[in-house]
Amino acid sequence: MKNKVITLKSRPVGIPTQDDFGFTEESIPEAQDGEVLLKIKYVSVDPYLRGRMRDEKSYIEPFKVNEPLESGIIAEVVESKNKNFKKGEYVNGMLKWKQFQTSNGNGLNKVDRNKAPLRAYLGVLGLTGITAYLGLEKIGNLKKGETLLVSGAAGAVGSVVGQIGKIKGCNVVGIAGSEEKTNRIQEEFGFDMAINYKTTDNMYKAIADACPNGVDVYFDNVGGEILDAALANMNKYGRVVCCGAISLYNETKTPKGPRVETKLIKNSLLMQGFTVRDFVKDFGPAQKQLAKWMEEDKIKYLETIVEGFDNIPKAFIDLFDGKNKGKMIVEV
Amino acid sequence: MKNKVITLKSRPVGIPTQDDFGFTEESIPEAQDGEVLLKIKYVSVDPYLRGRMRDEKSYIEPFKVNEPLESGIIAEVVESKNKNFKKGEYVNGMLKWKQFQTSNGNGLNKVDRNKAPLRAYLGVLGLTGITAYLGLEKIGNLKKGETLLVSGAAGAVGSVVGQIGKIKGCNVVGIAGSEEKTNRIQEEFGFDMAINYKTTDNMYKAIADACPNGVDVYFDNVGGEILDAALANMNKYGRVVCCGAISLYNETKTPKGPRVETKLIKNSLLMQGFTVRDFVKDFGPAQKQLAKWMEEDKIKYLETIVEGFDNIPKAFIDLFDGKNKGKMIVEV
Numbered sequence: 041m042k043n044k045v046i047t048l049k050s051r052p053v054g055i056p057t058q059d060d061f062g063f064t065e066e067s068i069p070e071a072q073d074g075e076v077l078l079k080i081k082y083v084s085v086d087p088y089l090r091g092r093m094r095d096e097k098s099y100i101e102p103f104k105v106n107e108p109l110e111s112g113i114i115a116e117v118v119e120s121k122n123k124n125f126k127k128g129e130y131v132n133g134m135l136k137w138k139q140f141q142t143s144n145g146n147g148l149n150k151v152d153r154n155k156a157p158l159r160a161y162l163g164v165l166g167l168t169g170i171t172a173y174l175g176l177e178k179i180g181n182l183k184k185g186e187t188l189l190v191s192g193a194a195g196a197v198g199s200v201v202g203q204i205g206k207i208k209g210c211n212v213v214g215i216a217g218s219e220e221k222t223n224r225i226q227e228e229f230g231f232d233m234a235i236n237y238k239t240t241d242n243m244y245k246a247i248a249d250a251c252p253n254g255v256d257v258y259f260d261n262v263g264g265e266i267l268d269a270a271l272a273n274m275n276k277y278g279r280v281v282c283c284g285a286i287s288l289y290n291e292t293k294t295p296k297g298p299r300v301e302t303k304l305i306k307n308s309l310l311m312q313g314f315t316v317r318d319f320v321k322d323f324g325p326a327q328k329q330l331a332k333w334m335e336e337d338k339i340k341y342l343e344t345i346v347e348g349f350d351n352i353p354k355a356f357i358d359l360f361d362g363k364n365k366g367k368m369i370v371e372v
Numbered sequence: 373m374k375n376k377v378i379t380l381k382s383r384p385v386g387i388p389t390q391d392d393f394g395f396t397e398e399s400i401p402e403a404q405d406g407e408v409l410l411k412i413k414y415v416s417v418d419p420y421l422r423g424r425m426r427d428e429k430s431y432i433e434p435f436k437v438n439e440p441l442e443s444g445i446i447a448e449v450v451e452s453k454n455k456n457f458k459k460g461e462y463v464n465g466m467l468k469w470k471q472f473q474t475s476n477g478n479g480l481n482k483v484d485r486n487k488a489p490l491r492a493y494l495g496v497l498g499l500t501g502i503t504a505y506l507g508l509e510k511i512g513n514l515k516k517g518e519t520l521l522v523s524g525a526a527g528a529v530g531s532v533v534g535q536i537g538k539i540k541g542c543n544v545v546g547i548a549g550s551e552e553k554t555n556r557i558q559e560e561f562g563f564d565m566a567i568n569y570k571t572t573d574n575m576y577k578a579i580a581d582a583c584p585n586g587v588d589v590y591f592d593n594v595g596g597e598i599l600d601a602a603l604a605n606m607n608k609y610g611r612v613v614c615c616g617a618i619s620l621y622n623e624t625k626t627p628k629g630p631r632v633e634t635k636l637i638k639n640s641l642l643m644q645g646f647t648v649r650d651f652v653k654d655f656g657p658a659q660k661q662l663a664k665w666m667e668e669d670k671i672k673y674l675e676t677i678v679e680g681f682d683n684i685p686k687a688f689i690d691l692f693d694g695k696n697k698g699k700m701i702v703e704v
Contacts, residue, residue, distance in 0.1 A: 091638075098638045229493070263633040276431070282636045288677075297631045301595040302621075304614045304645030305425075306430045311643045313636030318609075 043068045044349055046137040048103045052093055055290045055360050060093075061353040062106065065361075068140045071121045075142045078115035080349075081136060083370040084162040085111060085356040086196075090289040099315045109134040112167055114151060114158050115141075121360060125150070132161045137352055139372065147184055156334065163367040164200060164334055164341045171283065171316040173326045176208075178319060179281045179312045180257040184209040189252050189270055192261030193231065194221035194342075196367035197283065200330075201259045202231045203339045213250045217362045224365070227338060243269035256276075261289045263299035264295065271303050279312040290360060342366030375400045376681055378469040380435045383649045384425055384541035387622045387692050391683040392425075394438065400472045403453045410447035412467060412681075415702040416494040417443060417688040418528075419593075422621040431647045440468040444499055446483060446490050447473075457482070464493045469684055471704065488666065495699040496532060496673045501662045502655055503531035503615065503648040504591075508540075509658075510550050510651060511613045511644045512589040516541040521602055524593030525563065526553035527675075528699035529615065532662075533591045535562045535671045545582045547598060549694045556697070560672060586610075594619045596627065603635050612643040620691060674698030 042065040048306040050064035062169040089111055092103045103109055117125045122145045125131065127266035131148040135141060151161040163169060175197075176182050192198040193214025202225060205212040214225040215235045222234035233250040240246045247255065247269055254275035260267050263285025271280065288295050304311060333339040344364040346355040349372045359368055374397040381394035403409040424435045435441055443460040445467035449457045454477045457463065463480040467473060483493040495501060507529075508514050520537040524530040524545025534557060537544040548554050554566035565582040572578045579587065579601055584606035592599050595617025599688055603612065620627050636643060665671040676696040678687040681704045691700055 099640065260633065263631065267633060282633050283631045285631075285637060288631065288634055294630045296628045298626045299595065299617075299620065299629045300632060300643075301592065301599060301614050301617045301645075302423075304643060305617060305647065306645065308431065308645045308647050308650050310645075311632075311636060313633075313638065313642075315637065315640050319642050363588045 041068060042066070043138060045108050046110050046140075046349075046352055047106050048093060050060045050105065051095060052090070052290075054292055056090065056093065056353075056357050058353060058357070061109075063350070066138075066196070069142045071119045071142050073121050073286075075144050076117050076122050077119035077140060077142050078131065078135065079140055079243045080113050080115045080138070080372050081130070082114040082159050082162055083111060083352055083372060084113065084166070084168075085283055085368050085370060086360055087286045087289060089356065090360075097116065108138055110134055110136045111249055112162050114161055130158055132166065136277060139349055156331065159343060159345075159367075159369055160334070160341070162369055163196060163343060164330055164339060168196040168367055169330045169339075169341075170323055170326045171199050171314075172197050172204060173330055174316060174319050174322055175259060175281045175283050175314045176201060176204055176257070176328075178322075179260060179310075179314050180279050182191065182208055182210060182257050186256035187209075187213065187253050188212045188257045189213050189247065189251060189255045189265050189273075189277075190217070190259045190260065190261070190288065191215040191270070192226045192284065193234065194365065195261060196364075198259070198261050199225060199229050199342065199366055200339060203229050206230045207333065207338055211251070213247070215262075216367055221362075221365075222281045225340075228342070231287065237266055244272050247273045259283060260285070264288055264297065268298050271300060271309070274303070276307045276310050278307060278309050280309065282311060282313045284313060286360065344368050348369045348372070373400060374398070375470060375472045377471075378442050378681075378684055379438050379440050380425060380493055382437065382624070383427060386624055388422065388425065388685075388689050390685055390689070393441075394681070398470075400609060401474045403451045403474050403622070405453050407476055407664065408449050408457045408480075409451035409472060409474050410452050410463065410467065411450045412445050412470070412493055412704050413446045413462070414446040414491050414510055415443060415469065415704060416499075416500075417669070417684060417686055417691060417700050417702060419616060419618045419621060419691055421688065422692075431649060433566070440470055442466055442468045444494050447492055448583065460491055464498065483659055488663065491675060491677075491699075491701055492666070492673070495528060495675060496662055496666055496671060497659055499648055500528040500699055501532050501632055501633060501671075502658045504529050504536060505592060505648075505658045505662055506648060506651050506654055507613045507615050508533060508536055509643075510654075511646050512591060513612050514540055514542060515590050517543075518584050518588035519543045519607075520547065520589045521545050521547070521583060521587045521605075522563075522591045522592065522593070523598050523602070524616065524618065525549040525557045526697065528595050528696075529699055530591070531561050531674065532671060535561050538562045539665065539670055543583070543585070545579070547594075553697075555696075556674075559657045560674070569598060576604050579605045589613065591615060592617070596620055600630050603632060603641070606635070606641050608639045609694065610639060611629065611639050614643060614645045618692070666686065676700050678702045680704070
């Protein structure tokens with residue numbers, strides 16, 4: 041029996057293509073003393089992985105060419121020589137895109153399928169939900185009654201951000217890229233208003249109309265021109281949580297835009313880059329709060345499930361086309 | 373005897389010119405009950421006044437065409453019908469560019485010429501010094517041993533920022549626009565290194581060379597391309613204090629530059645607009661600390677004194693050419 045592996049064959053230029061990924065096989069490893077053998081079950085594909093495909097210094101080291109890719113993965117323990125894990129248990133961790141792999145247990149967290157569906161640990165209860173929660177908490181400093189604007193609002197992080205905004209008693213406006221998505225975030229996720237940026241000529245005006253009291257917190261998942269329009273609508277003392285910039289990830293040159301410094305000065309604005317890994321010590325309380333809200337049915341989540349190990353690259357590529365509804369997950 | 377007045381004759385386009393200012397005369401007013409009659413003595417001209425000459429919403433209301441301009445001014449009480457002020461005392465406040473004016477005392481602070489030279493209350497002990505102190509304190513969050521980069525380093529605010537950095541035990545690098553200035557900030561103000569941006573081809577590399585451990589706090593007085601180069605040299609968790617953007621104040625179109633959002637995300641950077649008026653309640657302690665440092669000879673300051681009421685506009689215009697050394701003050 042062979043073990044399939046997906047590697048980074050070449051660093052993508054612009055939008056990644058199928059050709060940037062390599063498919064190889066190797067033999068299934070054996071767990072040594074202190075190790076577990078893992079069989080992967082659910083694979084999270086996320087926009088930030090595009091950044092790791094570049095050969096540049098960032099908050100996380102770049103992928104190496106011809107080596108396996110990795111992402112957040114739920115796996116089953118199929119063999120254990122580690123006293124902390126039992127056969128049949130499920131774990132969550134940053135794992136390689138290999139059907140089978142061994143681990144010494146470092147960085148693995150057990151997940152309880154009785155508390156929530158396994159996949160939720162990649163979404164609302166995983167880095168996705170925790171990113172939404174801590175981004176709002178640590179940088180957004182969102183207060184009751186304020187106006188919260190969210191881009192990528194139908195996406196995995198954005199949809200949770202907006203729902204937390206509603207739980208906190210805010211006016212929540214979302215930006216997304218289709219009518220289906222803008223309908224969904226209002227009807228299913230309870231956003232107050234939604235803007236379809238693909239059919240809007242003037243984003244500045246669209247935001248101004250949707251946020252008659254201005255924007256207090258802008259949770260940005262996209263960067264680029266939508267950020268420009270949001271910045272121009274910020275209230276004095278507004279906060280911009282720079283969580284993602286999917287509109288720029290595939291650019292091959294440094295993108296240009298209107299300078300921000302005079303806007304920041306005029307309105308005493310804060311703009312801060314947010315990376316959830318900076319707040320590892322806060323993961324526990326964040327997950328607990330999110331689990332409570334899920335139990336109370338205050339947070340809904342949506343997933344797009346793609347089937348088959350071989351489809352991991354395609355699922356990743358489709359993110360840049362907005363083909364996912366909520367969290368994109370591959371079921372192996 | 374007539375009272376000279378300087379008004380905003382027209383809103384400047386690009387760099388202000390003498391023609392944008394109007395010179396008129398009116399009679400000297402009389403102090404009514406509860407009022408004082410003030411004779412202005414020292415007038416502060418500052419880059420931020422350029423922003424008030426535009427007809428746009430900002431942290432402070434725009435000047436009106438054909439009305440007197442105003443700025444930070446030290447004046448003598450020449451007549452008093454207000455029990456809080458005596459004839460012969462000196463006050464500091466936002467006053468009009470008129471030789472004589474009345475005031476009900478609101479917003480006036482008495483200054484003691486025995487404690488420090490009167491002009492210091494427009495500089496180190498005034499908004500200039502307080503801006504440097506609170507910008508570093510409230511946004512920069514500067515810690516011992518860190519690297520502090522300052523632009524406009526030979527200017528009124530920048531030179532104090534750098535000196536506070538040295539007091540706090542930091543590695544301090546300044547950026548200025550002439551060899552005379554770069555020499556001065558090293559020799560007189562004790563900066564560790566200085567960069568002359570006018571003779572430097574590659575600001576990114578110049579900063580990288582001057583800051584081998586990267587930049588932890590960038591105190592920005594200029595914006596534009598120097599900010600771009602600084603941002604590319606920031607360390608993880610770096611802070612950018614956006615205090616001024618003199619390089620952009622005279623632009624007639626929205627200036628463009630490299631987008632910042634991916635840089636902010638990659639290094640978890642904070643960028644925040646700073647306006648000293650947001651921190652009025654902290655002025656007292658800030659001024660006290662600055663006065664102590666001045667007394668201990670830990671902070672030096674430099675002034676460029678221009679003489680004559682009629683020269684106020686020229687002194688202001690000269691700021692954009694970097695003709696001032698330190699704080700630009702007009703002695704009436």
